[in-house]
Every structure is written in structure tokens, then in C-alpha cells.
Amino acid sequence: MHTILQGKRLVAFDLDGTLIDSVPDLTVAVQKALREVGLSAPSEANVRDWVGNGAPVLVERALNWALEQVPDQVLQARAYDAFMRHYDAAPNALTQLYPGVRKTLNALHAAGYILVLITNKPERFIAPILSHFELLSQFTLCLGGDSLAEKKPSPLPLLHAAGQLDIAPSASVMVGDSRHDIAAGKAAGFTTVAVPYGYNHGEPIEQSQPDLLISSLSALME
Ligand SMILES: O=C(O)COP(=O)(O)O
Ligand SMILES: [Mg+2]
Structure with missing residues (x-):
């Protein structure tokens, strides 16, 4: 030792x-969540830099990037729910x-x-x-x-x-x-x-x- x-x-x-x-699976879930709320999806390289402060902050950083402004709480909650659902469905695929x-x-x-x-x-x-x-x-x-x-x-x-x-x-x-x-x-x-x-x-x-x-x-x- x-x-x-x-x-x-x-x-x-x-x-x-x-x-x-885990970033490949986190990326897929973030991409699906952002598309679901009508926004453009970030790359894996983006997501790699945003991981580290938990899922709510990951989703918030993705929304800030897509909107170029601070998201409102309703959008934040919808995107977070979508992220959790998509990641829960496939946390181990990649x-x-x-x-x-x-x-x-x-x-x-x-x-x-x-x-x-x-x-x-x-x-x-x-x-x-x-x-x-x-x-x-x-x-x-x-x-x-x-x-x-x-x-x-x-x-x-x-x-x-x-x-x-x-x-x-x-x-x-x-x-x-x-x-x-x-x-x-x-x-x-x-x-x-x-x-x-x-x-x-x-x-x-x-x-x-x-x-x-x-x-x-x-x-x-x-
Ligand atoms: O979910 C995250 O933001 C990072 O999780 P970790 O603490 O296992 O690196
Ligand atoms: Mg870590």
C-alpha cells in the first residue's frame, strides 16, 4: 500500500x-432535457466543465449557457425534472x-x-x-x-x-x-x-x- x-x-x-x-451519460440526459424545454443542446465538452456541484447546478449552468441569462424558476424546475428523468432512465449506458x-x-x-x-x-x-x-x-x-x-x-x-x-x-x-x-x-x-x-x-x-x-x-x- x-x-x-x-x-x-x-x-x-x-x-x-x-x-x-459518467460525463457521456450526463451529457445525453442534459441534451434531452434542454431539447425538451425547447432549447439548444450543449456538447460533451461543455458538460465536462459544468459537473462537480451536483445536478441542480449542472442544469442551471446548462440553462445559463443556452439562454445567455439566468433562467426563471419555472424553466429551471422543468429542465431539472427532465434531466432527472432522462438520467434515471440510463445512468449506465455509456x-x-x-x-x-x-x-x-x-x-x-x-x-x-x-x-x-x-x-x-x-x-x-x-x-x-x-x-x-x-x-x-x-x-x-x-x-x-x-x-x-x-x-x-x-x-x-x-x-x-x-x-x-x-x-x-x-x-x-x-x-x-x-x-x-x-x-x-x-x-x-x-x-x-x-x-x-x-x-x-x-x-x-x-x-x-x-x-x-x-x-x-x-x-x-x-
Ligand atoms: O454530480 C456532480 O456534480 C459531481 O459528482 P461528484 O461529487 O461525484 O464528482
Ligand atoms: Mg468528481
């Missing part, structure tokens, strides 16, 4: 952009695990680390996606962006998970692809690990100064 895991007990993982490349994810989660789980999932994605999508990849049972606890009163970059979900499992933040690690994961991890007192291949609003994740930057999750086993 990587030395950064020495003395640690809890490893928290982000989902989108860290474990799974989504793929990143290299090294399955092996690393299995190895950490087998080595006795407690694994938790902390995503800003709505909670209802977590189980269908993780079960599709046969990874749900590896996680002791899963929290979505709507599970608690605050989502990342708030430290609340991380502190909630550590508290529930009675593990000190100093014995906990947050692994993620975006500045929100690293900010949440630092604010919670977790050790932070970043991957550069995910979604970070088009910015290099180095800017967030994680404790460790790894090119793939497999590095955690070395």
Missing part, C-alpha cells in the same frame, strides 16, 4: 470523475470505470480499510450505478449531494461519515478529482489525494494543493 495510507482507517472516494467517467478502480477498491477493502462514497450526485443514482459495476458492497456508507444539509466543498459529509463510523479525521483520506473534494477534505482534516483525469471545471487539480497527486487509483496499492 502507498505510504500515505499508513495509519489510516477510512478512505472516502468521490464518484464522478474519480471512479467513473459510463465506464476508470483504469485501476476495481482492483484498488477490492484491495483496500480486503486490506481492512473502511471505504465510503461521498459524491455531489443525487443520492438516488448511487446504488444503481455502483451495483451495475458490482461495487456497492465495498462501501460501508454512501452519501449524495442531497443526503445532508450541505455538500462538498463543505466538510459536512466527510465529517458525518467519519463520525458515524467513529474514525478520527486524522485517520481518514479523501480521494477526488475536483477542487471541491480537496477543499472539503482539507476543511474536514482528512489527508487529500487527487486524480488529474476527471472533471475540475477545466482547471489543473494541482492548484488545490492536494497532499498527494496520483495518475490512477492503482498508485494507492504501490
Whole structure:
């Protein structure tokens, strides 16, 4: 195991952009939702830059782009409902695990680390996606962006998970692809690990100064 895991007990993982490349399916759902409300559909590259603050913000960013102004609440609600319906219908059609994810989660789980999932994605999508990849049972606890009163970059979900499992933040690690994961991890007192291949609003994740930057999750086993 990587030395950064020495003395640690809890490893928290982000989902989108860290474990799974979900942007292709998110893009299809955003495109269908925008067409349904009579607007033009953004590209996958657009959506890649907008992911990271949960589904309501993703839809709001898409509407801002299509309208070039702030959407009214009725349109926002219609587009959000459409997005949720379309994404719910096919969350796994094009989504793929990143290299090294399955092996690393299995190895950490087998080595006795407690694994938790902390995503800003709505909670209802977590189980269908993780079960599709046969990874749900590896996680002791899963929290979505709507599970608690605050989502990342708030430290609340991380502190909630550590508290529930009675593990000190100093014995906990947050692994993620975006500045929100690293900010949440630092604010919670977790050790932070970043991957550069995910979604970070088009910015290099180095800017967030994680404790460790790894090119793939497999590095955690070395
Ligand atoms: O839904 C999002 O905006 C991003 O989700 P994540 O926290 O798993 O990266
Ligand atoms: Mg992410």
C-alpha cells in the first residue's frame, strides 16, 4: 500500500470523475432535457466543465449557457425534472470505470480499510450505478449531494461519515478529482489525494494543493 495510507482507517472516494467517467451519460440526459424545454443542446465538452456541484447546478449552468441569462424558476424546475428523468432512465449506458478502480477498491477493502462514497450526485443514482459495476458492497456508507444539509466543498459529509463510523479525521483520506473534494477534505482534516483525469471545471487539480497527486487509483496499492 502507498505510504500515505499508513495509519489510516477510512478512505472516502468521490464518484464522478474519480471512479467513473459518467460525463457521456450526463451529457445525453442534459441534451434531452434542454431539447425538451425547447432549447439548444450543449456538447460533451461543455458538460465536462459544468459537473462537480451536483445536478441542480449542472442544469442551471446548462440553462445559463443556452439562454445567455439566468433562467426563471419555472424553466429551471422543468429542465431539472427532465434531466432527472432522462438520467434515471440510463445512468449506465455509456459510463465506464476508470483504469485501476476495481482492483484498488477490492484491495483496500480486503486490506481492512473502511471505504465510503461521498459524491455531489443525487443520492438516488448511487446504488444503481455502483451495483451495475458490482461495487456497492465495498462501501460501508454512501452519501449524495442531497443526503445532508450541505455538500462538498463543505466538510459536512466527510465529517458525518467519519463520525458515524467513529474514525478520527486524522485517520481518514479523501480521494477526488475536483477542487471541491480537496477543499472539503482539507476543511474536514482528512489527508487529500487527487486524480488529474476527471472533471475540475477545466482547471489543473494541482492548484488545490492536494497532499498527494496520483495518475490512477492503482498508485494507492504501490
Ligand atoms: O454530480 C456532480 O456534480 C459531481 O459528482 P461528484 O461529487 O461525484 O464528482
Ligand atoms: Mg468528481
